[in-house]
Amino acid sequence: MEGDIVQMGAYIGAGLACTGMGGAAVGVGHVVGNFISGALRNPSAAASQTATMFIGIAFAEALGIFSFLVALLLMFAV
Amino acid sequence: MAEEAGTGLVFHPMEPFKIHSMFDGEPIRWFEFFVPTNATLWMAIGVVMIALLMVVGTLRRALVPGRIQSLAELAYGFVHKMVEDVAGKDGLVYFPYIFTMFLFILFSNFLGLIPMAFTPTSHIAVTGVMALGVFIGVTALGFMKHGSHFLNLFWVSAAPLPLRPILAVIEVISYFVRPVSHSIRLAGNMMAGHAVIEVFAAFAPVILISFVGVVVTPLALLAIVGMYALEILVAFVQAYVFTILTCVYLKDALHPGH
Amino acid sequence: MANETHAVEAAAAVAGHAAEAAEKGGMPQLDFSTFPNQIFWLLLALGAIYWLLKNIAIPRIAGILADRAGTITGDLEAAEQYKLKAKDAEAAYAKALADARAQAQKIIAEARAAIQKDLDAATAKADADIAARVAQSEVKIAEIRAGALEAVQIVATETATAIVTALGGKADMGAVNAAVGQRVKG
Numbered sequence: 001m002e003g004d005i006v007q008m009g010a011y012i013g014a015g016l017a018c019t020g021m022g023g024a025a026v027g028v029g030h031v032v033g034n035f036i037s038g039a040l041r042n043p044s045a046a047a048s049q050t051a052t053m054f055i056g057i058a059f060a061e062a063l064g065i066f067s068f069l070v071a072l073l074l075m076f077a078v
Numbered sequence: 079m080a081e082e083a084g085t086g087l088v089f090h091p092m093e094p095f096k097i098h099s100m101f102d103g104e105p106i107r108w109f110e111f112f113v114p115t116n117a118t119l120w121m122a123i124g125v126v127m128i129a130l131l132m133v134v135g136t137l138r139r140a141l142v143p144g145r146i147q148s149l150a151e152l153a154y155g156f157v158h159k160m161v162e163d164v165a166g167k168d169g170l171v172y173f174p175y176i177f178t179m180f181l182f183i184l185f186s187n188f189l190g191l192i193p194m195a196f197t198p199t200s201h202i203a204v205t206g207v208m209a210l211g212v213f214i215g216v217t218a219l220g221f222m223k224h225g226s227h228f229l230n231l232f233w234v235s236a237a238p239l240p241l242r243p244i245l246a247v248i249e250v251i252s253y254f255v256r257p258v259s260h261s262i263r264l265a266g267n268m269m270a271g272h273a274v275i276e277v278f279a280a281f282a283p284v285i286l287i288s289f290v291g292v293v294v295t296p297l298a299l300l301a302i303v304g305m306y307a308l309e310i311l312v313a314f315v316q317a318y319v320f321t322i323l324t325c326v327y328l329k330d331a332l333h334p335g336h
Numbered sequence: 337m338a339n340e341t342h343a344v345e346a347a348a349a350v351a352g353h354a355a356e357a358a359e360k361g362g363m364p365q366l367d368f369s370t371f372p373n374q375i376f377w378l379l380l381a382l383g384a385i386y387w388l389l390k391n392i393a394i395p396r397i398a399g400i401l402a403d404r405a406g407t408i409t410g411d412l413e414a415a416e417q418y419k420l421k422a423k424d425a426e427a428a429y430a431k432a433l434a435d436a437r438a439q440a441q442k443i444i445a446e447a448r449a450a451i452q453k454d455l456d457a458a459t460a461k462a463d464a465d466i467a468a469r470v471a472q473s474e475v476k477i478a479e480i481r482a483g484a485l486e487a488v489q490i491v492a493t494e495t496a497t498a499i500v501t502a503l504g505g506k507a508d509m510g511a512v513n514a515a516v517g518q519r520v521k522g
Contacts, residue, residue, distance in 0.1 A: 058319040062259045065266035076362035095364040111372035121381040132393035154397045178386045203374040
């Protein structure tokens, strides 16, 4: 019984952790959207900033991956 | 839907990441570090492919390159330009190390997309060692080149004086989080994509169990195709991101003032 | 984003099977007993790739790229040289053409002069010939004319003598001759 409650809590926590992915989606969308709106204003400077955009995407996305990781840890490791 | 189908379905999302000995298929123990495993096999395949591309592909030294030689030159030029642009001209000394990591990650990621393959870069042990290598190497390099001036990286002289200690704490924390995010980003991306494909694959045979499968199976197959396409993109982007972040950290070590 | 919702679904679906998975030891990534093995082989693989790149691939590709750059600049220089050569050749051709043209003009002029000379000589000869013939003819005509005058005089004298005789007179040869000569001349 006690173990079941712990497991239930872990699964609920895993589900909640997955909401973090939505945050990552918002972050990535924000980065790319702003990049594109900037690129449309000044297309000549866009090519030189693509690397910066990818770094930004990587940082935003890493946090979503962290939440996925937390979910996996709760499900398999706890 | 899940209730109807759940009884007969088997989910093994973590199955493709299992490591076992190549000889008896048993899980290996901690002291058997020299036993070849499926991870070893796919790393070896990656090394062979890299050798085929970079060494055999350029054997002819053709002035007008063929297909494989063009690819080799493209990869060389891509990473070379990245190192030069981000880390500066003096970063080019470390180009072979960065190129090694880029090619290893790229080939691991792409070879891992072959069905039934194993992805070495989906394991935190592999990416962790690489990220720690970068972290320790870059930190040592910073202290060797600049001595105690390297600590200026954490002391933001542009900020007002009262804020500086707080900023310094934040900077130090973010500096030490670097290897963590650096390694987990790559391993997590690889693992997540493969696990999601695996889950959809588990949904695909629903049609054999229940009439709901008429709807679920095509959707699952479609989702696998879509995820696979996304994974091809991710496989490249993650290799690119790992490499470019290495270049950024290298730049911080070489020019801590900026 | 669809993937996140899929991932959420996936995670939820995975939950149904988690008990078994937990028995098997959870995430393979956190199975620390595989770490020494992976790290050992990873370092070996990275070392092998590094050795291949550092000693073979990178120098070779750098050499190829340098060769190509060198070849391209060399080819451009050669092309420049060829262009200059082509310009020289064009000038030489134009000169040769002009020379040939001048030569041709000269030959034509010479030929023309020669022909003119021949023609002049022939004309002169023909003129002389004609003049000679004219002279000859004139002489002949004069002779004929003289002969004719003489004949006329003789005939006139004889006729006059005959007429005078027929009229019954005695022809004075001197007077007749003088009268005839006067009439014939006048």
